[in-house]
Amino acid sequence: xxxxxxxxxxxxxRLDPGQMIETFMPLDLDKEFMxxxxxxxxxxxxxxxxxxxxxxxxxxxTLTDNPKIIHISCLGDYDTKSKNFYLAFEKEFTGEExxxxxxxxxxxxxxxxxxxxxxxxxxxxxxxxxxxxxxKAGVPVVVCVDSGEKIDDECCKEFSKTFYYHLVNGQTIxxxx
Numbered sequence: 001x002x003x004x005x006x007x008x009x010x011x012x013x014r015l016d017p018g019q020m021i022e023t024f025m026p027l028d029l030d031k032e033f034m035x036x037x038x039x040x041x042x043x044x045x046x047x048x049x050x051x052x053x054x055x056x057x058x059x060x061x062t063l064t065d066n067p068k069i070i071h072i073s074c075l076g077d078y079d080t081k082s083k084n085f086y087l088a089f090e091k092e093f094t095g096e097e098x099x100x101x102x103x104x105x106x107x108x109x110x111x112x113x114x115x116x117x118x119x120x121x122x123x124x125x126x127x128x129x130x131x132x133x134x135x136k137a138g139v140p141v142v143v144c145v146d147s148g149e150k151i152d153d154e155c156c157k158e159f160s161k162t163f164y165y166h167l168v169n170g171q172t173i174x175x176x177x
Contacts, residue, residue, distance in 0.1 A: 001047065002067040003036065004054040005029040006074040006089045011097035017081075029073055032123075032157045036071075039165040047168060055089045055098060056108065063112040069119045071160070076124030076145070085129040085147055087122075102129050109137035119143070119173070123160055125150040141173055 007027045033051055040047045050065075052058050054072060062070065075088035079099060086099040120134045122144040131144030143163070145151050166176035 001049045001069040001071060002062045002065070003033050003049055003051045003071045003073070004059065004062060005033070005051070005072075006054045006087070008075075008088055008090045008097035009095040011088070027073070027075065027153055028157065032073055032160060035157055035161040036164050039161045040168050043165070043169050053090065055092050056100065056104060057092070059089075059100075060108050060112065063108065063115060063117070066116050068116060069121070070117055070139075071121045071123065073123040073156075073160075076122075076126040076130070078126055078147075085126050087124055087127065087130060102133060105130055105133050109133060112137075115139075121160065121163070123156050 005027075007029055009022060009026075033049075037049055040049070050062075050067070052062055054074065072087065076085065077088065078085050079101075082099075082101065084099075084101040084103070086101045087105075089098040089100040090096065091098045115138065117139045118141065120131070120139045120142045122131050122134070122142065124130075125145060126147050127144040128147035131142040134144075135142045163176045167173065
């Protein structure tokens, strides 16, 4: 499993384009990772989880590594200027938000052929369009959030922890919900 995460510390202001501002509510990604890891370890099964900060390059590299499960945890939103949904990745070395758009994801998924990914879990608000692109790239099961919806960070963490616990414990994906 690849647990990929981003929580940019600065982003472009919506009210003053070109002006960079601090993000207001950091995600608790370390807790989410540790909760998932602990819930799987409690079962006593051998399960490798790789934790990777996500940006365009690391996503491509990770997809090439061919994990069976890819979990993306970050913020998601809609850019009214470009009229695109995006995932908020981090630019390498700066912590600045990188708007990873539908087109960016499609370019990467189109370039990675012959993968064996069985499940993608996109833990982000407004991630439905991204989920559709991942599904069309040949991932048979994608868990994501309707593009019109926001989700609470605490609910996300609890759902993902419980979902993986049941999945690794032998439940089907449907039963794990």
